Amino acid sequence: MxxxxxxxxxxxxxxxxxxxxxxxxxxxxxxxxxGTIYGFLGRNGAGKTTALKIIAGLIKPDSGSVRVLGTDPFxxxxxDRQRVGYLSEKQILPSLMKVGKLLEFCAPFYPGWxxxxxxxxxxxxxxxxxxxxxxxxxxxxxxxxxxxxxAQRPELxxxxxxxxxxxxxxxxxxxxxxxxxxxxxxxxxxxxxxxLSDIERVADHVxxxxxxxLKISEPLDRLKDTVKRVRFFGFDRDPGSFAIPGAxxxxxxxxxxxxxxxxxxxxxxxxxxxxxxARYEIQDLNLxxxxxxxSRHQNP
Amino acid sequence: xxxxHCLALLKLEALFYARFLFFPxxxxxxxxxxxxxxxxxxxxxxxxxxxxxxIVIFWSYGFIFQDGTMGFRCGEQRRxxxxxxxxxxxxxDRRTLFGARSLMFFFSVSIPLVTFVVASLWxxxxxxxxxxxxxxxxxxxxxxxxxxxxGAMLQTADATPxxxxxxxxxxxPHNFKKSIVLPRAQTELAVTTxxxxxxxxxxxxxxxxxxxxxxxxxxxxxxxxxxxxxxAVMAINAVQIIRAAKQHLGNDRLPVLDRAQAWAxxxxxxxxxxxxxxxxxxxxxxxxxxxxxxxxx
Numbered sequence: 001m002x003x004x005x006x007x008x009x010x011x012x013x014x015x016x017x018x019x020x021x022x023x024x025x026x027x028x029x030x031x032x033x034x035g036t037i038y039g040f041l042g043r044n045g046a047g048k049t050t051a052l053k054i055i056a057g058l059i060k061p062d063s064g065s066v067r068v069l070g071t072d073p074f075x076x077x078x079x080d081r082q083r084v085g086y087l088s089e090k091q092i093l094p095s096l097m098k099v100g101k102l103l104e105f106c107a108p109f110y111p112g113w114x115x116x117x118x119x120x121x122x123x124x125x126x127x128x129x130x131x132x133x134x135x136x137x138x139x140x141x142x143x144x145x146x147x148x149x150x151a152q153r154p155e156l157x158x159x160x161x162x163x164x165x166x167x168x169x170x171x172x173x174x175x176x177x178x179x180x181x182x183x184x185x186x187x188x189x190x191x192x193x194x195x196l197s198d199i200e201r202v203a204d205h206v207x208x209x210x211x212x213x214l215k216i217s218e219p220l221d222r223l224k225d226t227v228k229r230v231r232f233f234g235f236d237r238d239p240g241s242f243a244i245p246g247a248x249x250x251x252x253x254x255x256x257x258x259x260x261x262x263x264x265x266x267x268x269x270x271x272x273x274x275x276x277x278a279r280y281e282i283q284d285l286n287l288x289x290x291x292x293x294x295s296r297h298q299n300p
Numbered sequence: 301x302x303x304x305h306c307l308a309l310l311k312l313e314a315l316f317y318a319r320f321l322f323f324p325x326x327x328x329x330x331x332x333x334x335x336x337x338x339x340x341x342x343x344x345x346x347x348x349x350x351x352x353x354x355i356v357i358f359w360s361y362g363f364i365f366q367d368g369t370m371g372f373r374c375g376e377q378r379r380x381x382x383x384x385x386x387x388x389x390x391x392x393d394r395r396t397l398f399g400a401r402s403l404m405f406f407f408s409v410s411i412p413l414v415t416f417v418v419a420s421l422w423x424x425x426x427x428x429x430x431x432x433x434x435x436x437x438x439x440x441x442x443x444x445x446x447x448x449x450x451g452a453m454l455q456t457a458d459a460t461p462x463x464x465x466x467x468x469x470x471x472x473p474h475n476f477k478k479s480i481v482l483p484r485a486q487t488e489l490a491v492t493t494x495x496x497x498x499x500x501x502x503x504x505x506x507x508x509x510x511x512x513x514x515x516x517x518x519x520x521x522x523x524x525x526x527x528x529x530x531x532a533v534m535a536i537n538a539v540q541i542i543r544a545a546k547q548h549l550g551n552d553r554l555p556v557l558d559r560a561q562a563w564a565x566x567x568x569x570x571x572x573x574x575x576x577x578x579x580x581x582x583x584x585x586x587x588x589x590x591x592x593x594x595x596x597x
Contacts, residue, residue: 056389058595081391088385096315105312108304109391152391 008067009034009156009188010055015064016212017050024050026212027064032190032205037182039203039220040192043295047212048192049089052160055190056086069156082110085154089161091145093133099144100129103151110152118151124173138165146174150181157181159191163198171195175202196288206287210295215248220287226264227290229283232257236277244272249293260285260293302396309392309400317404324411327352331412335419340486345416345493346557347539350532353500356409384595398590402583406501413497417490426485427455430478441554442480448562451483485561492564492571499575502582509589 010032017025025047032038042048053059054066057073066073071080094102099122107113122129125143133141142165149157157178163171175198178189193199199206200220207217216223227248233256243250247261263269266282273280285293330348334340340348387397428437428445437445446452457477564571 053595058385058388060594078391078393081389086389088389092386094312094316094386105308106390108308 007034008032009069010038010190011065011067012051012054013065015051015054015061015066017047017054017059017061023212025054025061028209028212028214030207030214030217032188034188035186036205037178037189037191037203038205038207039199040190040207040209041196041199041291041295042192042209046209046295048209049160051209052086052088052158052190052192056084056088056158057081078109082112082152083155085149085152085157087142087145087149087157087159087162089164091142093141093145093148095134096132098130098132099127099136102133102144103129103148106148107151112153114151114153117153118147121147121150121177124177125170139167139170142166143170143174146177150177153185153187155187157187157189157191159189159193161193162191163193163195171198178202196291200287208291208294215294216290223290224285224287226262227260227285227293228263229258229260229285229289229293230263230269231281231283232259232273232276232278233281234277234279249296260290305393306396306400309397310403313400313404317408321408321411323352323355324408327412328415331416332419335416335423340416340419344536344539345489347532347536349412349493349497350528350535352412353504354528354532356501356504384593388593388595394591395587398587401590402505402586405505406498409497409501410494413490413494417487417494420487420490424484424487426482426489428480428482430454430480437480437554444554444562445480445482445558448566449482449485450565453481453483455479455481488565489557489561492561495572495575499578502579502586506582506586506589509586509593512589512593 008031010030012028012030015025015028015030016023028047028051030051040048040051050059054061055068055073057068057076060074068076069080069083073080073084076084097105103118107115121143125140125147127136127140127143127147133144136144142162146159146162149159163174166174178191179202181187182189189202191199191203203220205218206220206223208215216227235255244259244261247259249260251258263282269280327348331340331345334344334348388394430437430442442454446454455478457479
């Protein structure tokens with residue numbers, strides 16, 4: 001059944017999935033606005049790949065509901081699949097085929113196939129279309145898989161660790177392509193990556209997954225504007241156990257406390273700090289710092 | 301467009317399957333050799349097909365199923381053949397993909413069986429020799445053959461050696477050799493085997509797709525194969541021993557396969573219909589399981 005949700009390309013409600021008794025996702029709720037580049041972050045084993053596979057319709061959730069472009073992805077028709085490009089974490093391409101043959105093979109399945117884009121990307125990535133997939137380097141195979149996902153001109157592009165095997169130059173080219181694509185067509189890009197500097201460069205929304213649940217999901221600018229590290233110091237007396245509700249992380253250092261928390265308005269701290277007889281200092285965090293603070297207590 | 305997609309997917313599957321046609325071709329060659337020397341009776345055929353079946357299980361499951369199904373380790377190249385992630389994340393129709401994959405599976409399984417049918421056309425009849433001595437079928441069995449195989453007939457041939465005579469030599473006594481000729485019985489055996497093989501392949505495919513739900517069953521399968529494969533090799537040796545023993549110890553029991561073949565010939569319509577129903581149901585179940593399959597690898 002198709003339900004129209006014009007605002008969101010991806011909607012997940014209380015989605016759980018486990019494998020042989022081990023929970024990969026626990027009641028994950030996620031909304032990805034249309035036309036955004038959504039950076040999906042999480043440590044190894046956080047459940048990113050499972051979430052992406054569910055969104056791509058490759059596996060089913062044990063419970064909860066998923067809507068991708070208004071449709072349950074496990075019920076995707078071929079027409080639905082034409083609208084969703086997917087690059088998996090360990091994309092294994094038909095290794096016996098030559099690059100050109102593989103692209104030619106896939107083209108007829110997609111009415112929106114952009115051959116000009118294919119030619120441009122092959123040249124840009126310096127990939128010889130006469131070579132077999134099996135003789136390409138890991139990075140080049142990844143680039144071919146990326147071209148396949150992009151050439152269909154999807155409405156939604158799902159990228160699982162797309163740049164993990166690319167060198168710095170290839171990664172930069174790849175990011176430029178994503179930005180170009182967004183400028184031209186405005187598709188939604190859902191991107192998971194360990195390389196936070198990449199996410200910071202391209203994403204406008206960010207979600208941080210830890211222990212199978214989404215800890216944070218919001219525009220990147222807002223995240224960086226509001227999640228701060230606050231140094232509490234100059235206590236009149238030993239603060240003992242110091243707890244601030246909603247803090248992502250607290251750490252004691254001598255008579256000081258470093259607390260990572262959301263600070264919508266610095267004035268919100270004035271009252272409590274006065275009652276503790278302390279002073280505070282707000283420090284800005286970059287995305288990597290925020291990610292570490294939010295996900296450092298995830299169960300390995 | 302739809303036809304083009306079917307052809308494209310069939311071509312893709314054929315490309316993957318090409319290297320795995322080695323085993324069916326080897327078995328087809330064996331069947332040709334055994335047929336040429338007229339040693340391919342039912343028991344030998346069963347033993348050969350048992351061995352072939354074991355190898356089919358090893359080599360084919362990956363084409364229908366995905367990496368890790370049975371816990372086997374494999375390299376990237378093989379994973380590329382097995383994984384469902386690539387085809388399932390493309391705009392390929394899963395039903396069409398199943399059709400192409402399944403067609404290639406049946407094609408490869410059928411190679412030795414169709415070869416047997418073709419080879420049997422060179423020697424379509426079966427001859428059962430009746431000697432007075434040991435190893436000869438009993439009169440009751442002879443009667444069974446004559447009654448249950450259409451066109452079966454007793455044949456007497458003069459097997460006296462044609463030695464050159466010279467003055468004073470004693471004339472050789474005539475040596476008449478009796479046999480029962482079963483017209484087209486070898487071809488009928490081959491066709492029956494082909495039909496049973498196709499039914500077996502359909503059931504095997506359904507079983508494998510069914511076991512994807514149950515990890516414990518997937519783990520049991522390799523253990524089962526560990527017993528079946530040596531069992532098949534031993535069966536081949538046993539057939540040779542039994543055959544030799546029969547030459548010396550009388551033959552008063554009708555082989556089970558001959559009895560089964562006689563039943564299949566006499567009830568060919570029922571046999572065809574039951575087979576068709578089984579194949580239809582098995583394919584329907586397999587396709588449904590495949591279409592609803594998760595790409596876990």
